[in-house]
Amino acid sequence: MSEVTRHPLVRLESLALVAIGGFAGSNLRYFAALVLPGLAGTLAVNVVGSFALGFVLYERLYSGLLAKETRVVVSTGFLSSFTTYSTFALQSAQAPPLWLVVNVVANYTLGFSAVLLGRYVARLAEKRWSQ
Template sequence: MSRDSQTLTLGLVALGGAAGASARHAVGGALPGLWGTLAANGSGSLLLGFLLYEALRTDRLGDRTRTLLATGVLSSYTTYSTFIVETTRAEPLVGAAYLFGSYALGFGAALVGRDFAARVDPREGREVRA
């Protein structure tokens, strides 16, 4: 990877990261505590499932777009560190339910995103690129 390409990639991640972190802050302001983290991680998983599956199935999203949106925006929008802190601070039963519920929601949302991407371009013969 050339130095110019590395600089562009870093810029895309930084720009996307600022947008994702700002969106996450807004969600946290609207839904404080566990609910805000759950909402951000669930919606982020849905969007990431759609984005990555759509990128694998079609040629609509280039590498730069995926870097900006997936690595930049969605990685800073979803909040694993906050998720862990909130889980450990909760009462044990609430923390356990939150932990398992969050993972179930995240996996389920990613699968819904994947299925939505398949419906956007349902042409037969469109296989996932490796």
């Protein structure tokens, strides 16, 4: 770790960015639950969040145009509060057996597919930005 990254102000900045992102993500998650309650709303935020996380993290590998601070706000702050594994697990456990299986398969299949789509979009964006 370099001297710059060890400096207390750098750590404080990262903490503040995660808090700001977390505040925004959790509030949008709450709004999404009001608009689309239950299993469908949880599935929707998990798939959208998986896509966004896939894009942000693969964008770093392909082009790296987003600043480190942006990645911290979006991935660790916003998306970790927007998506919700605990609600997914609880709702799945409370669902009838068939819906439990459907919900688990749908969340994982669509979530992984969304990450791959995010990676694909990041590659397209890198090609577009490099021209």
